[in-house]
Amino acid sequence: MSWRIIIAGCLALIAAILLRTWMPVDSxxxxxxAAPDTRFNYSLTDFAASFRDENDRLELExxxxxxxxxxxxxxxxxxxxxxxIEPDGANWRGRARTGLILRENEELILEHEVxxxxxxxxxxxxxxxxxxxxxxxxRTITSDGPVEIHQAGSWLRAGGLIIRLDDNTIxxxxxxxxxxxxxxxxxxxxxxxxxx
Numbered sequence: 001m002s003w004r005i006i007i008a009g010c011l012a013l014i015a016a017i018l019l020r021t022w023m024p025v026d027s028x029x030x031x032x033x034a035a036p037d038t039r040f041n042y043s044l045t046d047f048a049a050s051f052r053d054e055n056d057r058l059e060l061e062x063x064x065x066x067x068x069x070x071x072x073x074x075x076x077x078x079x080x081x082x083x084x085i086e087p088d089g090a091n092w093r094g095r096a097r098t099g100l101i102l103r104e105n106e107e108l109i110l111e112h113e114v115x116x117x118x119x120x121x122x123x124x125x126x127x128x129x130x131x132x133x134x135x136x137x138x139r140t141i142t143s144d145g146p147v148e149i150h151q152a153g154s155w156l157r158a159g160g161l162i163i164r165l166d167d168n169t170i171x172x173x174x175x176x177x178x179x180x181x182x183x184x185x186x187x188x189x190x191x192x193x194x195x196x
Contacts, residue, residue, distance in 0.1 A: 043068045051136075058087055059136060060108065062101075076101035081110065085134060085141065090165040092118050092141065096132075108134040116141070118168070123152030125170075127161070139165040147172075154180045 048063035066079040078099035085092040097112035109131070116127040129147040134140075141163040149156045149170065159174025 041069060041071050057089075060085055060134075061087060062099075062108070064099075074103040076103070083108070083110070086165055090118070090163075090168055092116055092163070092165075094127075094132075106136040108136070110134070120151065126150045127163075127170075129161075141165070149178075152181065154178065156180070 044067040046065060047067045048061070049067075050058060051060040051062075053059050061084040062078070062081055063083075064078050064081040068077045069075070070077070078096075078101065080095070080097060081099040082095050083093070083099075085094075094110070094114065094116040096110035096114040099111065100109040101107075102109065110133075111131045114127075114129045114132045116129075116132060118125040118127075127147060127149050129143045129145060131143055131145050133142045135142065142161065144160050147158055147161045149158075149161075149172075156172060156176060156178035158172035158176045161173065162171045163169070164171070
């Protein structure tokens with residue numbers, strides 16, 4: 001009888017080992033290692049930043065007293081920004097009360113008391129607007145709202161504008177009005193004053 005018990009026990013043990021190898025194991029595998037999510041919200045005070053294109057050419061310098069970054073929206077909110085668009089190229093400087101950096105679209109939106117200045121031999125060109133939009137990839141600065149442009153005693157008002165940075169041309173749209181003092185006239189007047 002003892003042999004029967006030993007043989008039954010051995011068969012039961014072999015059956016258990018065979019069942020164990022054929023049946024799935026309910027063991028928990030270790031979790032996959034994943035890189036941490038590095039996106040986060042932050043605020044900077046007295047900040048300054050430079051943005052470069054794929055050829056390492058400086059496209060934008062911006063500074064101000066405060067920058068708040070929203071990670072999910074990928075938007076930077078600016079307080080009293082000072083900016084310089086294409087320092088080595090188009091060379092437009094300015095300021096605004098508020099601004100937004102849209103990182104996904106590579107755009108800068110400037111709002112409230114926006115002033116944009118471009119140095120020019122005939123006198124600085126000053127653009128005043130409530131809102132300006134710098135499209136980095138399109139290489140333009142635009143406004144769909146009222147703007148004023150001043151240069152050496154001349155002024156223009158319009159319902160919108162497009163500044164093309166590649167050739168520094170300004171196109172005004174919608175109800176353009178103003179007073180122009182042509183550069184030729186200014187040169188003639190200054191020459192006459194020198195002779196007289």
